[in-house]
Amino acid sequence: MRYGKREITAADAAAVLAVGERHAEALLKDRLIAGRQLRSGTWLTSRAAVERYRATAQRGRGRALSTATAWGMLWELSGLQPTWLSASTLARVRQQIAAQSAEGIVQATSGRTRAHYYAPSPMSPDVSWEDLIRTGRPAARHLGVRVNRAYNYAAGYVRDGSSVAFASRHLFVEDYDGMNVLFDNTLPISYSAPSMPDAVVAVDLTLTGGVYERERGIAIIARLQNAWRAARGRS
Known part of the structure; x- marks a missing residue:
């Protein structure tokens, strides 16, 4: 390195x-x-x-959510049903979505996983996307985020096994400024889609990118939040 x-x-x-x-x-x-x-x-x-x-960074008391609740907030914001949440917890999540800023949502949900950064080695094989649930930069193109097509970045949650095993299999070299990002899969349910829901993609983009990615990720959360409020007749 x-x-x-x-x-x-x-x-x-x-x-x-x-x-x-x-x-x-x-x-x-x-x-x-x-x-x-x-x-x-x-x-x-x-x-x-x-x-x-x-x-x-999560600052101040009361902002951090449990892992399951944080995932539930992002599921709800993406228009999906967080079936693992109780009715009372879901009601609190909806109140928070209605009241918080986009930045507050990012902060509240950022502790649900850990990101690990890697650089590909010269001998690294092509990334097997089937083994990853895409998120962040590689999954954000449909959300209006510019992506450099010249690079095959990996950013995702490993479906089976650990991120360390995935990195070893693909000969990734640990590099905290590397462009390949593997997230610990802490989802409370099984998930088979190729990419994470939009709110997850946006928050992960905000957590791992530079200034442009942070700005775009927060803007996407704000857009999803406005759509969520409009669907429920909230201002």
Whole structure:
């Protein structure tokens, strides 16, 4: 992996986020900020990775949702039935969709999974899309997001097995600035469609992309939210 001068330390990340160095190290250890750890124990990351976290970090009490509820919110926002939620939980989810901002929805649902970043090795075979439920950049073209057709990026949830096994099978090299993103599959149900629902795609785009992707992801959530409100006669 070649990082060069673009790497920063956990102390640098802490300064950007205005938190303690131990807090920043914990965020790196928990993969909330993408980075790598040297044999010495020192954590390294990049400013881009820190900015990704800062743009979507859950701040304040009461914003974080449980994994199942977060998935349910995105299912509901996509016009699907989150059948795993109780009637009372679904009612609360609908109240939150009606009241929250698009940014708030992204923040509230961002903790339901973890993203792992990889770069393909020169010997890497073509990605087998059948093994992934597409999301993020590769699944966002129909939502009006520009995608560079020259690159076959992988961004998805592994259907069976772990993301680590998938990365090993495809000879991916761990690289926290890599363009291939594998998400831990924490869905509470089986899902056979080739791509995630639109709200999931939009949030994942926001979580893993740069400034353009974040802006587009939030705009898509706002559009879905407005359509959801209109369908229910809410302003």
